Amino acid sequence: MRLDISSKLALVLLLWVCAFTLEWFVSVPLLVVAAAARYLVPAFRPQSHRANRAFNKFLLYSVAILVLLTALNALLMPGGDILFTLAGLKFHHDGLMFGIRTAARLLLLSVSILIFFISTPLPDFIRFLQQKGLPSQLVLILLLTLHFLDQLPERINRVFVAQEARGAPVRAGVFSRAKSLVSILSPLVLSSIVESIDRGTALEVRGFLVRPEASLVRVQARQKLNPVSLTLLLLTLGVLFLFLLRWLLAF
Amino acid sequence: MAARILIDRFSFRYGPDLPSALAEVSLDIAPGSCCGILGPTGAGKTTLLHALVGILGRHHPDSIHAGTIRVGERTFAPLPDEILFPKVGLVLQDPFVQLSGVRDTVSDEVLFTLENLGIASEVAQSRVAALLRELGIDHLASRQPSTLSGGETQRLALATMLIAAPEVLLLDEPTSALDTSAVERLRQIIESLHSRTTVIITDTQIDFSLPLADQIVVLDAGNLRFDGKPSDFTSRMNEFGDVLPVRGWREALDRLAESSAMQSHAADLLGKALGKT
Amino acid sequence: MRIEFRNVHFAYQPNLPVLSDISFELQTGEFLLILGQNGAGKSTLLKLLNGILKPTGGSVLVDGYDTASTSTASLARHVCVTFQNPADQLFASTVRRELEFAPRNLKRPDATRLVEEALSLCELGPSALQHPYDLPLAQRKVLTVASALASGSPFLAFDEPSAGLSQLERRVLDNLTRSLRANERGLLVVSHDLELFLPYASNVLLLRGGTRTFLGKPEQLLREDMILEEAGLRLPTLMRLRKDLGLPLLERAAGDPSILRG
Numbered sequence: 197m198r199l200d201i202s203s204k205l206a207l208v209l210l211l212w213v214c215a216f217t218l219e220w221f222v223s224v225p226l227l228v229v230a231a232a233a234r235y236l237v238p239a240f241r242p243q244s245h246r247a248n249r250a251f252n253k254f255l256l257y258s259v260a261i262l263v264l265l266t267a268l269n270a271l272l273m274p275g276g277d278i279l280f281t282l283a284g285l286k287f288h289h290d291g292l293m294f295g296i297r298t299a300a301r302l303l304l305l306s307v308s309i310l311i312f313f314i315s316t317p318l319p320d321f322i323r324f325l326q327q328k329g330l331p332s333q334l335v336l337i338l339l340l341t342l343h344f345l346d347q348l349p350e351r352i353n354r355v356f357v358a359q360e361a362r363g364a365p366v367r368a369g370v371f372s373r374a375k376s377l378v379s380i381l382s383p384l385v386l387s388s389i390v391e392s393i394d395r396g397t398a399l400e401v402r403g404f405l406v407r408p409e410a411s412l413v414r415v416q417a418r419q420k421l422n423p424v425s426l427t428l429l430l431l432t433l434g435v436l437f438l439f440l441l442r443w444l445l446a447f
Numbered sequence: 448m449a450a451r452i453l454i455d456r457f458s459f460r461y462g463p464d465l466p467s468a469l470a471e472v473s474l475d476i477a478p479g480s481c482c483g484i485l486g487p488t489g490a491g492k493t494t495l496l497h498a499l500v501g502i503l504g505r506h507h508p509d510s511i512h513a514g515t516i517r518v519g520e521r522t523f524a525p526l527p528d529e530i531l532f533p534k535v536g537l538v539l540q541d542p543f544v545q546l547s548g549v550r551d552t553v554s555d556e557v558l559f560t561l562e563n564l565g566i567a568s569e570v571a572q573s574r575v576a577a578l579l580r581e582l583g584i585d586h587l588a589s590r591q592p593s594t595l596s597g598g599e600t601q602r603l604a605l606a607t608m609l610i611a612a613p614e615v616l617l618l619d620e621p622t623s624a625l626d627t628s629a630v631e632r633l634r635q636i637i638e639s640l641h642s643r644t645t646v647i648i649t650d651t652q653i654d655f656s657l658p659l660a661d662q663i664v665v666l667d668a669g670n671l672r673f674d675g676k677p678s679d680f681t682s683r684m685n686e687f688g689d690v691l692p693v694r695g696w697r698e699a700l701d702r703l704a705e706s707s708a709m710q711s712h713a714a715d716l717l718g719k720a721l722g723k724t
Numbered sequence: 725m726r727i728e729f730r731n732v733h734f735a736y737q738p739n740l741p742v743l744s745d746i747s748f749e750l751q752t753g754e755f756l757l758i759l760g761q762n763g764a765g766k767s768t769l770l771k772l773l774n775g776i777l778k779p780t781g782g783s784v785l786v787d788g789y790d791t792a793s794t795s796t797a798s799l800a801r802h803v804c805v806t807f808q809n810p811a812d813q814l815f816a817s818t819v820r821r822e823l824e825f826a827p828r829n830l831k832r833p834d835a836t837r838l839v840e841e842a843l844s845l846c847e848l849g850p851s852a853l854q855h856p857y858d859l860p861l862a863q864r865k866v867l868t869v870a871s872a873l874a875s876g877s878p879f880l881a882f883d884e885p886s887a888g889l890s891q892l893e894r895r896v897l898d899n900l901t902r903s904l905r906a907n908e909r910g911l912l913v914v915s916h917d918l919e920l921f922l923p924y925a926s927n928v929l930l931l932r933g934g935t936r937t938f939l940g941k942p943e944q945l946l947r948e949d950m951i952l953e954e955a956g957l958r959l960p961t962l963m964r965l966r967k968d969l970g971l972p973l974l975e976r977a978a979g980d981p982s983i984l985r986g
Contacts, residue, residue: 319549343548354812357796361774361805362875363829365797380815386857387811394544400530401500401537402547402607403563487890488862540888596762623888626762626916628956651890654961692891695919695962702969717965 199239199424201324204312206428207233211308213432217439220297223304230307240315247314250349258306266295318342336399340392351388355380449479449645450519450534450614452499457514457525459494461507468494470669471514476662478614479642483656484649486666487690492649493540495666496617499647500537504528519614533564535615536608540623542600545607546592553595553603554579554588560607571610578606582636598629605636615645622655634659653691657681658717665691725787725878726751727773727803727910733781734768742768743934745782748927752878752910755901757921757942759914760931761956766914767807769931770881773912774799786879801830803879803910804872808887810864813871814856819848822856822867826875834876842874845903847896862893869900879910886917894920919960922946923974930955946973 199207211230215223233240234251242248270279273291280287318339325335356366359376366376454474460467469491476482484492497503498516504526512525518535521527539545550556554575561571579585582602587595595603601621608616618637622630637659640646650656656663663680665673667690673680681700684693703717727750735741743765750756760766771777772784775791784791787802804826807813816822823842827835843849846866856864865888872880886897901924904911915921922928922942930938930945932955938945945951946967952958959967966973 317551319551322549339549351812355815357776358807358813359815359825360796361776361800362826362871363797363800364825365795368797382817383815383857387814390857391544391811394539394541395548397502397506398539398545399547400505401502401532401539402560403530403532403611404547487892488860598762620888624884626760626956627918627958627960628761631958658961690891692894692919695966699962699965699969699971702971703965706969717961 199237200422201316201320202328203422203424203428204239204316206425206432208308208312210428210432210435211304213435215301215304215308217435220300223300227300227304227307230304230311234311234315240311242314243317251310251314254310255307258303262299262303266292266299269295269298318346332404336396336404339399340396343395344388344392347388348384351384352377352380355384448612448614449643451478451517452476452615452645452647453517454495455515455517457498457516458512459491459498459503459526460511462509463511467669469498472666472669472671473514474664474671474674476645476647478645480661481637481641481646481648481659482662482664483660484647484664484666485651485653485656485687485691486649487651489668490666490690491669492666493619494669496537496619496647496649498526499615499617500532500535501527501530502537505530533611533613535617536611536613537617538601538604538608538619538621540619540621542597542604542624545604546600548593551591552589553584553592556592556603557606557610560610564611575606575610578610581639582606582609583632597624598626598632601625601629601633602636609640613644615647616640618646618648620649620651622650622652630655651691653693653696657696725802725910726785727787727879727912728785729769729772729782730785731782732772732779732784734765734772734777735780741934743772743931746931746934746936747782748929748936748939750879750910750912750927753905753908754926755905755911755913755921755924756927756929757913757915757925758929758931759916759918759952759955759957764931764955765934766931767883770805770807770883770912770914773881774803774805776805797829800826800875800877802877803881804875804877805881805883806868806872806885807883810856810861810868813868814864817855818853819843819856819859819867820852822871823848823874826871826877830875830877832876838874838876842870845873845896845900846870862889865889866893866896869897873900873904879912880904881912881914883914884916885913886915886920916957918963930957932956942974 211226214226242251267287270287270292271285273294274288275291276289278286279289279292321342322335322339325338326332356373356376359366359380364376366372452474453476454472456471456473457469458467458471459469472491472495474482484495486492494503499518503510504523505528508528515522515524516526517523518527518531547556547559550559554572557575557578558571576585576588579588582605584599584602584606587599587603592600592603601624621633625633634655637646637648648656648660657677657680660677663673663675663677664671665680665687672687673683681696684697684700687693729746729748732743732746733741734743746769748756758766758769768777772779772791773786775794775796778792786794786799789799789802791799814822816825820839820843823839824835827838832838843852846869848863848867848870851859851863856867859867865885869882869885872882886894889897898920901911901921905924913921925942928938928940928942928945929936930951937955938951949959958964963973
């Protein structure tokens with residue numbers, strides 16, 4: 197069965213709730229579920245090569261950062277046995293477990309959001325939000341933010357090229373790129389904000405916020421919740437209920 | 448269907464400590480006519496357009512303002528604080544910024560406007576197709592909006608406005624990103640709107656508006672320095688040499704006046720500017 | 725010193741050539757104006773100039789260096805290119821720092837002088853300590869041109885530098901162009917603003933669909949207006965009017981950029 201956007205969102209919601217409320221080791225099989233969705237479920241396939249590359253890059257960087265954070269935790273948080281020593285640095289049990297637990301949850305959170313966005317084109321998502329009755333103002337903000345994030349890698353690249361054109365060998369290596377990135381982030385965000393204001397104005401003068409009740413997109417929406425979404429939402433509620441129950445019983 | 452614009456001593460200041468963006472500007476623009484508002488950057492041209500469409504009032508409720516603005520039948524004192532679309536349409540200076548980013552084809556992009564107004568898409572499809580043909584971009588109907596050139600994007604932006612049949616169409620420096628043939632096409636489109644729609648164009652150059660406009664206005668630092676017929680403007684052009692590129696024109700127009708028998712294409716083009724209708 | 729395009733081909737994808745068989749030469753002290761409809765390949769040509777893009781056929785030589793085997797950062801020493809959108813090119817916190825970027829990276833010993841010259845030529849002196857985004861858009865465009873100027877590179881290339889500028893900034897550009905010609909810099913400008921740049925051009929390159937349809941003197945181009953029409957361009961109203969009236973179209977004297985007198 198083809199999953200629609202509400203089902204996909206319901207799945208993401210379920211994964212998020214699990215990441216927050218269930219034991220950390222449940223995050224691990226759920227990560228497998230998310231990965232399976234990405235590769236096996238048509239609805240979650242990346243919509244373009246660019247999205248695919250973005251996903252892989254993100255995964256790589258996240259894993260690298262999380263490993264680093266976990267190691268730091270293990271080094272700096274004393275407690276429990278010393279599990280092993282490497283080059284004179286002592287890795288503690290408690291810190292390591294804390295790091296792994298946090299890393300598992302964080303990874304699940306980010307991967308689940310990512311599989312949604314790489315497989316859902318922005319126009320479809322916005323149309324979906326409007327159908328569900330989200331206030332136009334909010335949709336506008338989301339639209340502008342998502343557009344900004346979508347354009348960000350390319351804009352960064354263009355600034356790098358501009359810097360090269362003025363003699364700075366920016367693209368030579370990771371470190372020079374990272375250094376340049378830090379310095380250009382602020383003007384980049386600034387110019388994006390300026391542009392977003394203009395884009396927001398352009399949408400407004402096209403009647404985007406004029407008469408939201410009359411908006412055809414809303415009028416057309418007469419969808420009943422499909423069984424997949426329903427099941428996922430019930431599961432989510434179930435998990436939350438379980439979490440609350442255990443929390444209450446702890447008293 | 449075209450609306451009259453009547454601005455009476457309109458003044459606007461973005462904030463108490465800021466200089467006047469517009470000072471006691473009064474304008475009467477006849478319905479269905481074309482008005483060219485000329486002036487340097489910072490003169491207040493964009494502020495005036497934003498005031499007319501309602502953006503200024505909406506985004507700056509704490510501004511300091513005075514006067515009245517009348518658009519068609521409605522009078523606002525001092526300025527509209529709701530978006531007047533579809534009565535008033537605004538095409539921004541940067542055409543790319545006008546793309547919604549939420550529609551995949553050129554036709555859908557135009558339809559988006561109608562959707563926002565609650566108009567059914569079966570009815571709309573044929574209107575969109577006709578409009579795209581009129582603007583010469585029907586061959587781009589299924590293209591992705593982001594792949595269009597500057598001139599094509601601008602015509603798309605125009606289409607998204609014109610589909611709502613506005614009574615007033617505002618164009619903010621429409622030619623800055625266009626090559627000379629795209630400029631010519633735009634001129635023809637605007638000419639075709641005459642008497643159907645009141646058109647206001649702002650520009651820092653004279654070239655585009657002079658042959659086109661029924662009324663020329665010169666704005667400088669928020670002040671109205673000239674408001675009148677193109678032929679009056681051409682005879683007083685030298686006064687505005689500090690803010691507009693006038694001198695090359697003066698010599699040419701003098702020579703044209705001397706050789707009144709000349710039947711050049713350019714002279715025909717400037718008929719309005721020379722006092723011949 | 726010279727720039728050479730030798731039978732340059734460029735295509736993003738094998739069956740879609742953007743530029744075909746483009747050849748021309750430019751020496752320092754010369755000004756090449758590049759004309760063509762949007763989409764004719766002009767911006768691509770500029771990107772081939774400093775190695776951002778490498779030719780898929782033929783070669784581009786800048787002061788003897790083949791762009792195919794030289795990095796953009798190294799080529800910047802010889803040719804500095806600016807593009808249309810200032811937002812992609814401004815990244816410092818003050819105007820002065822923006823101007824210092826190029827000469828510092830290129831390790832120019834006279835960096836300070838270059839920055840001061842750029843500030844004064846582009847009339848940005850009063851805004852030297854301002855944040856670039858506090859300047860109006862038109863001045864930000866001038867700033868990108870000034871940043872290239874401050875690089876001290878013998879060749880400069882600008883992509884639509886006058887688009888969106890008003891009288892004040894056009895006057896700045898006009899002064900700048902005149903000054904650069906006088907100082908023997910090499911200049912390439914892509915622009916549809918014939919009134920502003922044609923009087924200063926030593927040569928005009930007209931592109932149509934990625935191929936060269938004209939390379940020659942401005943006077944020749946103005947005499948043969950069919951060439952322009954075939955390329956999908958036309959003379960601006962004022963120039964057409966003056967031509968019809970028999971008034972000369974090109975002036976190379978100082979003063980008002982709108983005066984076109986031979």
